[in-house]
Amino acid sequence: xxxxxxxxxxxxxxxxxxxxxxxxxxxxxxxxxxxxxxxxxxxxxxxxxxxxxxxxxxxxxxxxxxxxxxxxxxxxxxxxxxxxxxxxxxxxxxxxxxxxxxxxxxxxxxxxxxxxxxxxxxxxxxxxxxxxxxxxxxxxxxxxxxxxxxxxxxxxxxxxxxxxxxxxxxxxxxxxxxxxxxxxxxxxxxxxxxxxxxxxxxxxxxxxxxxxxxxxxxxxxxxxxxxxxxxxxxxxxxxxxxxxxxxxxxx
Amino acid sequence: xxxxxxxxxxxxxxxxxxxxxxxxxxxxxxxxxxxxxxxxxxxxxxxxxxxxxxxxxxxxxxxxxxxxxxxxxxxxxxxxxxxxxxxxxxxxxxxxxxxxxxxxxxxxxxxxxxxxxxxxxxxxxxxxxxxxxxxxxxxxxxxxxxxxxxxxxxxxxxxxxxxxxxxxxxxxxxxxxxxxxxxxxxxxxxxxxxxxxxxxxxxxxxxxxxxxxxxxxxxxxxxxxxxxxxxxxxxxxxxxxxxxxxxxxxx
DNA sequence: GTATGTGAAAAAGTTCACAGCC
DNA sequence: GGCTGTGAACTTTTTCACATAC
Numbered sequence: 001x002x003x004x005x006x007x008x009x010x011x012x013x014x015x016x017x018x019x020x021x022x023x024x025x026x027x028x029x030x031x032x033x034x035x036x037x038x039x040x041x042x043x044x045x046x047x048x049x050x051x052x053x054x055x056x057x058x059x060x061x062x063x064x065x066x067x068x069x070x071x072x073x074x075x076x077x078x079x080x081x082x083x084x085x086x087x088x089x090x091x092x093x094x095x096x097x098x099x100x101x102x103x104x105x106x107x108x109x110x111x112x113x114x115x116x117x118x119x120x121x122x123x124x125x126x127x128x129x130x131x132x133x134x135x136x137x138x139x140x141x142x143x144x145x146x147x148x149x150x151x152x153x154x155x156x157x158x159x160x161x162x163x164x165x166x167x168x169x170x171x172x173x174x175x176x177x178x179x180x181x182x183x184x185x186x187x188x189x190x191x192x193x194x195x196x197x198x199x200x201x202x203x204x205x206x207x208x209x210x211x212x213x214x215x216x217x218x219x220x221x222x223x224x225x226x227x228x229x230x231x232x233x234x235x236x237x238x239x240x241x242x243x244x245x246x247x248x249x250x251x
Numbered sequence: 252x253x254x255x256x257x258x259x260x261x262x263x264x265x266x267x268x269x270x271x272x273x274x275x276x277x278x279x280x281x282x283x284x285x286x287x288x289x290x291x292x293x294x295x296x297x298x299x300x301x302x303x304x305x306x307x308x309x310x311x312x313x314x315x316x317x318x319x320x321x322x323x324x325x326x327x328x329x330x331x332x333x334x335x336x337x338x339x340x341x342x343x344x345x346x347x348x349x350x351x352x353x354x355x356x357x358x359x360x361x362x363x364x365x366x367x368x369x370x371x372x373x374x375x376x377x378x379x380x381x382x383x384x385x386x387x388x389x390x391x392x393x394x395x396x397x398x399x400x401x402x403x404x405x406x407x408x409x410x411x412x413x414x415x416x417x418x419x420x421x422x423x424x425x426x427x428x429x430x431x432x433x434x435x436x437x438x439x440x441x442x443x444x445x446x447x448x449x450x451x452x453x454x455x456x457x458x459x460x461x462x463x464x465x466x467x468x469x470x471x472x473x474x475x476x477x478x479x480x481x482x483x484x485x486x487x488x489x490x491x492x493x494x495x496x497x498x499x500x501x502x
Numbered sequence: 503g504t505a506t507g508t509g510a511a512a513a514a515g516t517t518c519a520c521a522g523c524c
Numbered sequence: 525g526g527c528t529g530t531g532a533a534c535t536t537t538t539t540c541a542c543a544t545a546c
Contacts, residue, residue, distance in 0.1 A: 106484025233357025
C-alpha cells in the first residue's frame with residue numbers, strides 16, 4: 001500500500017526492547033484496519049455500488065460520506081487505511097474504490113454459508129436468495145426437526161444437525177449462521193467449530209463460548225430493542241429535566 | 252513512543268474556548284452511560300435473568316463476566332455506571348441487579364412496537380410473539396401489498412403503510428422496525444418519524460436519514476457477512492505470513 | 503481553487519491495580 | 525481471605541486542521 005513518506009520516521013527503538021516479536025507486531029499493526037473502520041467500509045461499498053449502477057463515476061468525500069451517514073474526515077481516514085486511491089482536488093473514482101474495498105473485505109472469493117435452525121428466522125435467512133450482497137451463497141441448511149430433513153428451503157435441502165461436520169466439509173462452508181432456539185445454540189456452535197467453520201454469525205440470544213481462532217458476530221434483537229428503550233427513557237428524563245431546569249432524581 | 256504525560260498539564264483554559272454551554276455538557280457527561288456499556292448491560296440482564304430462574308441469588312463479578320463474555324473489570328466498571336449495588340467480599344445480589352438494570356434501560360414501562368414490511372423477515376419478526384425479552388409488545392404491522400392488508404400475522408392484522416400515522420398514534424407505538432425492501436425504507440422511515448416514532452430499528456440495507464431527535468439502530472446482514480469475510484481473508488493472509496516466517500500451520 | 507491524505511490532538515473506551523470494605 | 529468500586533494508565537477511535545497535490 002504505497003503510502004510514501006518523505007523520510008522514514010525511524011522509531012527510535014528503546015535499547016532494551018524485545019528483539020524478535022517486535023518487527024512482526026509492527027508489520028501487523030501497519031496492516032491492521034481498525035475493526036470499526038471495517039464495518040464502515042462495508043457500508044461505503046454498498047453506497048458506491050449504488051452510485052456505480054446510477055452511472056456515477058467520480059465522487060468527493062463530502063458527498064460519499066453524507067450518503068453513508070458519517071462525516072467526511074472519518075470517511076477519508078477509513079479509506080486511507082486501504083491505500084491512497086483518491087485524486088486531490090477531484091475526488092475518488094467509484095469503480096476503483098469498489099474494487100479496492102472488495103479486495104480488502106475478501107469479497108473476491110466466495111464464502112459458502114450454512115444456516116442452522118430453520119424456524120421462522122432461519123427460513124427468512126435461507127430465502128434471502130444468495131444472501132444480501134451476493135458472494136455469500138447459502139450452501140447448506142440444518143435442523144433437528146425430522147419433518148424438515150430433506151425438505152427444500154430456498155432451493156436447498158435441509159440436513160440434520162448431526163451431519164454438520166460431514167456436510168460442511170463437503171460443501172466447504174466457511175461461515176455458519178446460527179438461528180436456533182437459545183438452548184441449542186452452544187451445541188450447534190461447538191459442532192460448527194469442530195467442522196472447521198471459523199466464522200459464525202449468531203442470532204440466538206446466547207453468549208457463545210468459542211476458541212480464540214473463531215470469529216463470532218452476533219445479532220441480538222433483544223439487545224437492540226433494549227438499547228432503543230434506554231434512549232426512549234433518557235429522552236423522557238431529559239425532557240423532564242429541561243422542564244425543571246436542573247434538580248432531580250430520587251433514588 | 253516517548254509521549255507520556257506524566258505531569259498534570261493544568262488546563263489553563265485557552266481564552267478562545269466556548270465558555271457558555273460548558274456546565275451543561277459536564278453535567279450531562281456525568282450522568283451519561285457510555286453507549287458501549289448500555290449494550291452490555293442488556294447482555295448482563297439476560298444472563299442475570301437466566302441465573303435468577305435457576306435460583307441463583309448471589310454472584311461475583313468474575314463469574315457473571317465469564318457468562319457474559321467480557322472480563323471482570325469491564326463488568327464492574329459497567330455496573331458502576333448505574334450505582335453501587337454490590338457487596339465487597341461477596342458479590343452482587345442477582346435480583347437487585349436485574350431490577351436496577353431494568354430501571355436504567357427503561358424496561359419498567361412497555362414499549363409498543365410496529366413492524367413495517369411483512370415479507371419473510373417481517374413475518375419472522377412479527378411472530379417473535381411479544382418480541383424477544385418481553386416488554387416489547389408488537390402492536391401494529393404494516394405493508395403495501397393489498398393481499399396482506401387485514402390478514403392476521405402473529406395475531407395482529409396487517410394495516411396499510413399509508414395508515415402509519417393514524418395507527419401508530421392510536422396504539423402509542425414508540426419503536427418502529429423497518430423490514431421493507433431497500434427502496435421503500437426511507438419513505439417508511441419518514442412516515443414513522445412524522446407519526447412521532449422516535450426510535451427505529453432498521454433491517455433494510457440503506458442508510459436512513461433522520462432528524463437529530465430520532466434514534467436509529469441498524470441490523471445489517473450484508474455488513475455482518477462482509478466483516479466475517481474480512482476476517483476469513485485476514486486469517487488467510489496471516490497463515491501465509493506465518494508460513495513465510497517458518498511457523499507450522501495447523502491443518 | 504478544490505479536495506485528498508495524514509500527523510497530531512481530543513474523546514471514548516478498556517484495562518490495571520489497589521484502597522476499602524466485608 | 526475475598527471481592528467490589530474506581531482513579532489512573534493505557535488503547536482505540538474520532539475529529540481537527542493543514543500541507544500536499546491536482
